[in-house]
Amino acid sequence: MSPLECSHIRSLLITAIAERASEAERLELEAHLERCAGCRDQHRALEPLRQLRRWEPPGLSEPQRERVRRAALSAVSTLPTPPPKLRRALVATMVGAFAVSAAVLLLALRPAASRVLEGPVMVADRVGGKILDGDRLRAPSGGRVVLDGPDVALRPGSVATWHAAARTLDLAAGSVEVEVDPRQGRSFRVQTARFRVEVLGTRFSVTLDEVRTHRGKVRVLGLDGRTLATLRAGESWRAPGGDPMAPAPVVEPEPAAVPASPASPAAPAISARGSGELARLRERLLAARRELSAGAPERARTLLRPALASIPTIAAEANVLQAESYLIDRQYLDAIASYRVVLRRYRRTPQAESALYAVAQLQIERSDDDAAARTLTRYLERYPHGRFSSEVRERLARLLARGRAR
Amino acid sequence: MSAEERALCERCRQGERAALEEFFRAYVRRVERVLGRLVGPTADLEDMVQTTFIEAMRSFPRFRGEASLATWVTRIAVHVAHHHLRRGLRRTVPLELLSCEDEPRDEARSADRLGDDRRLAGRLHAVLDRISPKKRVAFLLYSVEGYSLEEVAALTGASRAATKSRVWFARRELLALSRRDPLLRELAEAAGVTRANEEPEQ
Numbered sequence: 001m002s003p004l005e006c007s008h009i010r011s012l013l014i015t016a017i018a019e020r021a022s023e024a025e026r027l028e029l030e031a032h033l034e035r036c037a038g039c040r041d042q043h044r045a046l047e048p049l050r051q052l053r054r055w056e057p058p059g060l061s062e063p064q065r066e067r068v069r070r071a072a073l074s075a076v077s078t079l080p081t082p083p084p085k086l087r088r089a090l091v092a093t094m095v096g097a098f099a100v101s102a103a104v105l106l107l108a109l110r111p112a113a114s115r116v117l118e119g120p121v122m123v124a125d126r127v128g129g130k131i132l133d134g135d136r137l138r139a140p141s142g143g144r145v146v147l148d149g150p151d152v153a154l155r156p157g158s159v160a161t162w163h164a165a166a167r168t169l170d171l172a173a174g175s176v177e178v179e180v181d182p183r184q185g186r187s188f189r190v191q192t193a194r195f196r197v198e199v200l201g202t203r204f205s206v207t208l209d210e211v212r213t214h215r216g217k218v219r220v221l222g223l224d225g226r227t228l229a230t231l232r233a234g235e236s237w238r239a240p241g242g243d244p245m246a247p248a249p250v251v252e253p254e255p256a257a258v259p260a261s262p263a264s265p266a267a268p269a270i271s272a273r274g275s276g277e278l279a280r281l282r283e284r285l286l287a288a289r290r291e292l293s294a295g296a297p298e299r300a301r302t303l304l305r306p307a308l309a310s311i312p313t314i315a316a317e318a319n320v321l322q323a324e325s326y327l328i329d330r331q332y333l334d335a336i337a338s339y340r341v342v343l344r345r346y347r348r349t350p351q352a353e354s355a356l357y358a359v360a361q362l363q364i365e366r367s368d369d370d371a372a373a374r375t376l377t378r379y380l381e382r383y384p385h386g387r388f389s390s391e392v393r394e395r396l397a398r399l400l401a402r403g404r405a406r
Numbered sequence: 407m408s409a410e411e412r413a414l415c416e417r418c419r420q421g422e423r424a425a426l427e428e429f430f431r432a433y434v435r436r437v438e439r440v441l442g443r444l445v446g447p448t449a450d451l452e453d454m455v456q457t458t459f460i461e462a463m464r465s466f467p468r469f470r471g472e473a474s475l476a477t478w479v480t481r482i483a484v485h486v487a488h489h490h491l492r493r494g495l496r497r498t499v500p501l502e503l504l505s506c507e508d509e510p511r512d513e514a515r516s517a518d519r520l521g522d523d524r525r526l527a528g529r530l531h532a533v534l535d536r537i538s539p540k541k542r543v544a545f546l547l548y549s550v551e552g553y554s555l556e557e558v559a560a561l562t563g564a565s566r567a568a569t570k571s572r573v574w575f576a577r578r579e580l581l582a583l584s585r586r587d588p589l590l591r592e593l594a595e596a597a598g599v600t601r602a603n604e605e606p607e608q
Contacts, residue, residue, distance in 0.1 A: 014577050018549045045581050048530050048590045053550050055527045057442025059435060064452045069430050072459035073423065219450075230449050385457060385489050390464075 005032065009039050017050055114162065119143025121154060133164035139174070150188045153177040159290070165391050166354065168196075172289040175207035180216075193285045193317065194239050195228060196221045196350070204231075208286070212236040221350075222313070281307045281314050288321050297325035308341075316346035320355060336362050353379075357388045364395065373399045407471050415475060418466045426463055429475070434459070436476065437483045444487040444546050446531025447524060454490055458483045477560075484543060484561045491539035529590060533583045537576050544569050545576035 009032045015021045016029055033040045060068065114131035116123060121143035124135050131137065131145060139154035146152070147162055147169060154160070158174025168189040169176065180188050180199050190197045190206045197206055198221065203214040211220050213231040220229040220237055229237040284303045291300035300321065307318035323338035339355040339362075346352055356379045363372035376396040383389060407415070417425030434455065441454050448454075462482050469478060534542050540562070547558045548569075559569040584590040 010577070011574060014545075014549045014573065018552045020552065020554065042581060045584060048526060048584060049549060049580070051526055052530050055524075057439060057447070057527070058524075059438040059442065060452055060455060065434060068434070068452060068456045068459065069427070071456050072430065072463055073426060075460045076421070076426065076463040077423075385461060385486065 006036060006039055009033075009036070010042055013039075013043055013046055017046060017053065113146075113148045114164065115146060117144040117146055117151075119154075121145060131162050134161065136161050147188075149180070151179040165357075165388055171206060171208065172286075172292075173208070175205060177203070177205045179203045193282060193289060194222075210236060210238045278311075278314070281310050281318075285314065285317055285321065288318075288325075292321065292324055292328065297328040300325045312346045312349055316342050316349040316351040316355075319346070320351045323355070323358065332362055332366060353383050353386050353388070356382070357392065360392070360395070364399070369399050369403060373403070407474050411475055412471060415466070415469065415471055418463070419469065421466075429463075430459060433476065433479045437479060440480055440483045440551070441487050443550055444484065444543055445490060446534070447528045450490065454483075454486050458486045461486065473560075481561050481563075484547070485563075488539050488543050488562070491542065526589075529587065530584075533580065533587055533590065536583055537579050540564075541572040541576040541579070544572040545580070548573045549577075 009029060012021060012025055012029050016026060021029065033043055059065075116128040116131065119139060119142055120127050122136075122138040122140075123129055123131050131147065137145065137154065137158070137160050139158045140156065142156040142158070143154050144151065145154065148164060148167065152169065153176060155175045155177075158176060159172045160174075160176065161170040161172065162168075163170060166189070168191050169178075171190055171192050176190060178188065178190060178199070180203070188199050192206065192208050194208070195211075197204065197211050197218050199216065199218045203216065204218050205212045205214070211218065211229075211231060213233055213235055215233050217233075218231050219227055220231065222228050231237055284307050288300040288303040291297070291303060304318045304322050304325075307314050308322065309315055310318065319338045319341045323335040323342075326332070326335035326338060336359055339359045342349070342351050342355040343359070356375065360372050360375040360379060363369075363375055373396060376392050376399070379386065379392050380389065380396070386392075414425055414428060418429050437455055437458050438451065441451060441458070445451075445454070458479070462479050465482070473481070534546070537545070544558050544562060544564070547553045547561060548555065553561065555566050555569050555573070558564075558573075559566045562569065564572070
């Protein structure tokens, strides 16, 4: 048996398992296996794969399927109808203009999607009222807000920032209790410096260290996107004191440990540095957030300096916070530069996705349409199902339409 | 595409709710199966199925009938699975903790056999976790789902040559990793192997 022949046969093994081998190929395979111990060994080693072919994965239960059906239909219920054909363009335009006018009137009259419901909650520099994208919320004595659907109770002393496009509440201090209506079918996230909570229909509480689920199911993610825990009603999870990426005590990890790979560069760095330094760096990130909340970007940048070149997850977060500090100072080019550091060096962290979107938004604000279009296109290539993909598609369509109109 | 399918497609493109419901009911089990086979036992199946259908329903205005609805929705499910694997959100809950009330009961098979199959699938997918998502998806679509290389290339948006290369490398990696896994080695030995052959790959 020549090496070339064995190489050919070993490719045929998979073809045979896939039941795509012709009669001639099967005969060739059988003849070779009778003579070659090495290939016979490989053939038997693939037995688990043959059994996997026979395995039927469990599907969803009927209640799960019903939830999915409602959520999917609800998510598309506000989609615009397809563009009219040319011969109906004039009528459609007239109807559209009327509809837009009516919609503007209705929007002006209906309550804001995000607003304060109860208590003296500071929104940016004012008390109460509408909550817009990027607004910081402060509730020294507690309060209640609605954020584009979900009802959020802010405990006394809570400070958080609302990112409407990402449907994410960034919790800097205190704790919140969130009620999400599953019928809305849209995700909602609460993010702290150490983890992110994603929900789709539940009630849960979050402090800077702990998540507690009252109803439904939530997923707790590390800042590198890895799932730390999935919590059902009545379960809670507390961030470990040392490594923030360690699995949660609620759930035992799978026995086969995943080795460090280029896709998770943080893993070896954490073990090499030790938990003490990590804890100090995390404290700096927290303190920097507090300074940003207090409107002190320069102090935040000073705190962030040692963290900017740390392990990927910490450094990515630090560079994003630095970018935010520059935004407060209206130093937009410096903000873009900080975001670009995340995109260049930490592109596999969850912050990279937000950074790419943020760069595009800044380019739009600076009227650099060509650059913005390129950035938005890059976003869709990397994150076709990303958090901001709907908004990115809409913005890109508007930019391209504007470009064609010139 | 049949005339019936074309008509359904057009109604879905217009956003007709009854048509979208019909589309959902017609393809939900297919999507569940594709995702389950590519990703393995996971508590995130519901999220992935939902993401697939939201993406499909939103994409109907752009769909021009260049493929059958089955192929089109399978392609979306494959991309969702790939995205899920890239994010590393695998099996957040051990198989033992998956709630029985969330799983449909299969009366036709014994509980023991179901448990063995699930353990094997979970074990094999844990090994597959160490292979890159691109290679894993191509390999499973070809060897387990039985698609041709051309079909796998179309589903994953890759060239035939790249697909063939991914399948080939995935096979090699899977064999090397499986040999180190006691359960999978035991299965292979039960099929007749007494000792792993250390003959180098050609």
